[in-house]
Amino acid sequence: xxxxxxxxxxxxxxxxxxxxxxxxxxxxxxxxxxxxxxxxxxxxxxxxxxxxxxxxxxxxxxxxxxxxxxxxxxxxxxxxxxxxxxxxxxxxxxxxxxxxxxxxxxxxxxxxxxxxxxxxxxxxxxxxxxxxxxxxxxxxxxxxxxxxxxxxxxxxxxxxxxxxxxxxxxxxxxxxxxxxxxxxxxxxxxxxxxxxxxxxxxxxxxxxxxxxxxxxxxxxxxxxxxxxxxxxxxxxxxxxxxxxxxxxxxxxxxxxxxxxxxxxxxxxxxxxxxxxxxxxxxxxxxxxxxxxxxxxxxxxxxxx
Amino acid sequence: xxxxxxxxxxxxxxxxxxxxxxxxxxxxxxxxxxxxxxxxxxxxxxxxxxxxxxxxxxxxxxxxxxxxxxxxxxxxxxxxxxxxxxxxxx
Numbered sequence: 420x421x422x423x424x425x426x427x428x429x430x431x432x433x434x435x436x437x438x439x440x441x442x443x444x445x446x447x448x449x450x451x452x453x454x455x456x457x458x459x460x461x462x463x464x465x466x467x468x469x470x471x472x473x474x475x476x477x478x479x480x481x482x483x484x485x486x487x488x489x490x491x492x493x494x495x496x497x498x499x500x501x502x503x504x505x506x507x508x509x510x511x512x513x514x515x516x517x518x519x520x521x522x523x524x525x526x527x528x529x530x531x532x533x534x535x536x537x538x539x540x541x542x543x544x545x546x547x548x549x550x551x552x553x554x555x556x557x558x559x560x561x562x563x564x565x566x567x568x569x570x571x572x573x574x575x576x577x578x579x580x581x582x583x584x585x586x587x588x589x590x591x592x593x594x595x596x597x598x599x600x601x602x603x604x605x606x607x608x609x610x611x612x613x614x615x616x617x618x619x620x621x622x623x624x625x626x627x628x629x630x631x632x633x634x635x636x637x638x639x640x641x642x643x644x645x646x647x648x649x650x651x652x653x654x655x656x657x658x659x660x661x662x663x664x665x666x667x668x669x670x671x672x673x674x675x676x677x678x679x680x681x682x683x684x685x686x687x688x689x690x691x692x693x694x695x696x697x698x699x700x701x702x703x704x705x706x707x708x709x710x711x712x713x714x715x716x717x718x719x720x721x722x723x
Numbered sequence: 724x725x726x727x728x729x730x731x732x733x734x735x736x737x738x739x740x741x742x743x744x745x746x747x748x749x750x751x752x753x754x755x756x757x758x759x760x761x762x763x764x765x766x767x768x769x770x771x772x773x774x775x776x777x778x779x780x781x782x783x784x785x786x787x788x789x790x791x792x793x794x795x796x797x798x799x800x801x802x803x804x805x806x807x808x809x810x811x812x813x
Contacts, residue, residue, distance in 0.1 A: 420769040430767040434756070439769060476787050579757075579786070624757050627785035628767055631760065640733035641787060654786055658755040 424448070431628045434665035442632045446488075449629045453485045453617050460603050462615040463571045465490055470569040470612075472560050473497045473516075473524065475509030477637045478575030480516050481626040482618055484635055486573065487520060493573075496563050498556060499528040501536025502644055509638045516635065525567070527559045533712070537644065540715050549648050551711055558708040562699060564612035576616040579623040582668040583653040585675055590653075598683035601676060608691045608700045620669070623654075725776025732783045746770040748780065758786050 420429040422441035429439035440448050456462070463469055469486065473479045473495040486493045497513045500506050510526075517524035530536050540551035564572045581600070588596045604614040618626060630637050645651060661667050693699070694706035701707070726739040727748060742748035745761045745768050761768045762781045774780065 420771050429769050432769045442767065477785070478787070622757060623785045623787070624760060627760055627783065631762070631767060631783070639783060641784070645787075651786065654758075655755070658757045658786075661757050662755055 430632070431625075433622075433625065434661075435622070435669050437665075445632055446629060449481075449621065449625060450485045450489055452621055452625075453482070454489055456602065456617050456620055457489075457615075460615070462573070462603060462617060463491070465492065467492065467570040468568070469493045470525075470560070470564045470567070470572050471495045472556070472572060472574045473513045474575070475512040475638045476575070477627045477630040477635070477639075478577050478580075478618060478623070480512070480575075480635050480637050481629045481633075482573060482575045483516065483522070484520075484633055485629070486617070487522070494523040494525060494569070496525040496527070496560060498559055499526060499530070500552065500555070501530045502538060502642060505638070505640070505643055512636055512638050525563055527563065529555065535712060535716055540711070547648060548644055549650070551715065552644070554707050554711055558699065558706070561610075561612050561614075565610050569612065571613045571615055573615050573617055575618055575626070577618045577621055577623050577626055578668055578672060579654050579657070580650075581616070581619050582657055582672045583650050585672055586653045586657060587649060594683055597675075598680065601680065607689070610693070610698075611691070611700045620673070622668070727774045727776065727778050727780055729780045729782060732781060742774055744771060744773050748774060749782075752782065754782065759784055 420432060420439045421427065422429045422444050423438050424444040425441060427441040427443070430442045431445045432439040438448075469491055471479065471483045471486065471493050473483060475497070479495075483493060483495055495513065495517055497510060499510060513524060516522075527533075537548045537552050537555065540548040540555070542548065542550060560572050560574075563569075581602075585597070585600060587593075588600065602616045602619045606613045629635075641651075657668050657671075689702055691700045691702060692704075694701045694709055695704050696709040697706060699706050699708070703710075726741050729738045729740050729748065729752070730736070731738065731752070738752070740748055740751045742751050746756070748761065749756055749759060749770070756770060760783045761770075762783060763772075763774075763778055
């Protein structure tokens with residue numbers, strides 16, 4: 420297999436594009452894809468201050484690296500989730516990346532600042548804290564972005580993440596979530612930061628290859644809390660289909676965004692108000708984060 | 724064709740597998756092409772690269788999951804009626 424740019428032996432094949440690249444040409448192709456996505460969706464400009472949500476994994480660090488190389492103003496934000504040795508090592512990788520490139524990395528420490536860790540947030544039925552972890556991340560990334568005046572929060576969600584989320588939401592007919600899934604979530608409240616996903620058209624394998632070629636030291640292993648998570652089962656199913664139908668995940672996601680989503684968008688704007696406890700934007704009297712923390716820490720039964 | 728020595732990350736599990744090329748190797752290990760990267764001497768290999776008996780191969784997983792901070796990605800429903808505007812990524 421040869422690089423489509425320079426005809427040297429290829430290192431990275433992108434089957435859905437029927438393309439392959441050598442290690443020399445691949446990083447430019449990856450960054451060009453990121454730039455096109457940013458431009459196509461007018462995600463942000465070089466005048467914006469962008470807060471990149473950092474986990475220490477390949478996607479967030481590859482995104483931060485690519486944005487830096489593309490000339491954007493970026494700082495990072497890392498949440499210390501308290502997931503044992505995994506969190507210790509992912510924090511170290513994130514801090515090392517920031518230090519190596521002279522970048523600022525904001526941090527929130529759940530245990531020290533808020534009195535709990537993610538393993539304490541396990542769902543009583545499933546025994547997993549993944550949904551709670553998502554709520555925690557959304558809450559703190561937004562709060563830090565608004566408090567510190569960032570124009571936009573960029574996350575490392577990739578094609579596989581988005582396709583798996585879409586797959587799960589279709590399986591359960593989560594029409595409210597389906598109507599809002601997309602690469603840009605506009606701010607609809609002064610305390611709600613704009614959210615963007617510049618990697619959503621790039622596969623997980625693409626960002627891993629970018630990180631390896633650019634010698635980005637990221638945490639390779641999966642979060643131990645995610646073992647058995649539904650999202651991983653959805654990815655496995657989609658990858659099994661992709662094996663014989665290259666491009667299927669891309670067609671599934673992009674086809675939905677172009678064709679399916681508009682049928683699910685509601686006409687009525689969601690009424691947003693301030694949480695009675697913390698003041699953050701919410702659609703309920705008390706936000707999901709405050710309710711969850713109070714409920715789990717008091718070990719009350721989960722209300723359904 | 725002899726066995727290729729394979730180290731599978733992140734646990735660094737070692738296997739010896741008979742495989743003519745990278746595609747055969749992944750099939751023999753029961754792994755999806757989109758979920759792994761195959762590396763020999765710090766160089767990423769495409770699926771058509773032929774393997775030799777003395778090759779030291781590493782297989783890196785690329786899949787991540789769990790609390791992805793996406794609406795609906797890890798939960799079955801928003802049963803409390805709060806559709807949380809704080810959606811859209813981690």
